[in-house]
Amino acid sequence: MKILFFGIAKDIVGKSIVEFQNEILFPIKVGTLKADLINKYPALGDISSLAIALNSRYATDDMLVSQQDEIAIIPPVSGG
Amino acid sequence: MNINIKIVSEIDTAIGYRYLAHDESGGHCIFIGSVRNSTQNETVHELFFEAYESMALLEMEKIASEAMQKWNLQKVIMHHVVGTKKVKEPVVLVGASSAHREACFEACRFLIDTLKKRVPIWKKEFFENKKVWVTPHP
Numbered sequence: 001m002k003i004l005f006f007g008i009a010k011d012i013v014g015k016s017i018v019e020f021q022n023e024i025l026f027p028i029k030v031g032t033l034k035a036d037l038i039n040k041y042p043a044l045g046d047i048s049s050l051a052i053a054l055n056s057r058y059a060t061d062d063m064l065v066s067q068q069d070e071i072a073i074i075p076p077v078s079g080g
Numbered sequence: 081m082n083i084n085i086k087i088v089s090e091i092d093t094a095i096g097y098r099y100l101a102h103d104e105s106g107g108h109c110i111f112i113g114s115v116r117n118s119t120q121n122e123t124v125h126e127l128f129f130e131a132y133e134s135m136a137l138l139e140m141e142k143i144a145s146e147a148m149q150k151w152n153l154q155k156v157i158m159h160h161v162v163g164t165k166k167v168k169e170p171v172v173l174v175g176a177s178s179a180h181r182e183a184c185f186e187a188c189r190f191l192i193d194t195l196k197k198r199v200p201i202w203k204k205e206f207f208e209n210k211k212v213w214v215t216p217h218p
Contacts, residue, residue: 004132006130006132006200006202007130007202007204007213008202008213008215010130011213048215053132053135053200056132056134056135056138057135057138058198072132072135072200074132074200075202075213076215077196077197077198077199077200077201077202078196078201078202078203078213078214078215079129079131079136079160079172079195079196079199079200079201079202079203080113080160080171080172080192080195080196080199080201
């Protein structure tokens with residue numbers, strides 16, 4: 001299962017796509033996935049806010065992530 | 081719907097009026113954001129923009145549709161760049177056309193303000209001796 005990282009989150013994990021094998025057990029809630037990722041990469045916890053997108057849409061913490069979803073980590077946006 | 085959404089490598093600033101012009105429109109409001117040469121008194125040489133493209137396009141479409149629902153507009157355009165941009169180069173163009181100016185002025189401000197809050201695009205500032213991802217100021 002792959003997770004996409006952008007901006008400062010990409011710098012923290014060192015690449016834009018990280019492959020996870022058996023470290024994450026599905027189905028998992030967005031909030032739990034976020035906590036697991038911060039556990040693995042503590043510097044992610046220092047970012048002022050961290051959103052997760054499922055299939056290109058902002059997800060809330062109580063949503064369930066399935067293995068087929070495209071998962072992306074969205075640090076605070078700064079376009080414009 | 082009359083919306084034009086793009087992630088581009090270069091902004092064509094003339095496209096604003098070209099796209100927005102409409103028989104029923106008497107007003108066109110276009111905002112263009114560009115690279116400024118400083119941030120908090122530090123010299124900025126260039127900016128680098130990265131986008132989660134599929135989601136950025138989807139979010140911009142949502143914002144444009146919201147504007148269409150809130151105001152009586154003929155057309156809405158939202159273009160944003162990715163890649164490296166030098167001082168003075170345009171990085172974002174948003175705009176709206178309407179029968180009278182009030183609607184397009186208000187819509188244009190909504191478009192850029194909401195883009196900055198929601199669209200997954202990130203910028204990195206290149207200073208003399210460092211580069212940093214920009215953290216937005218609330």
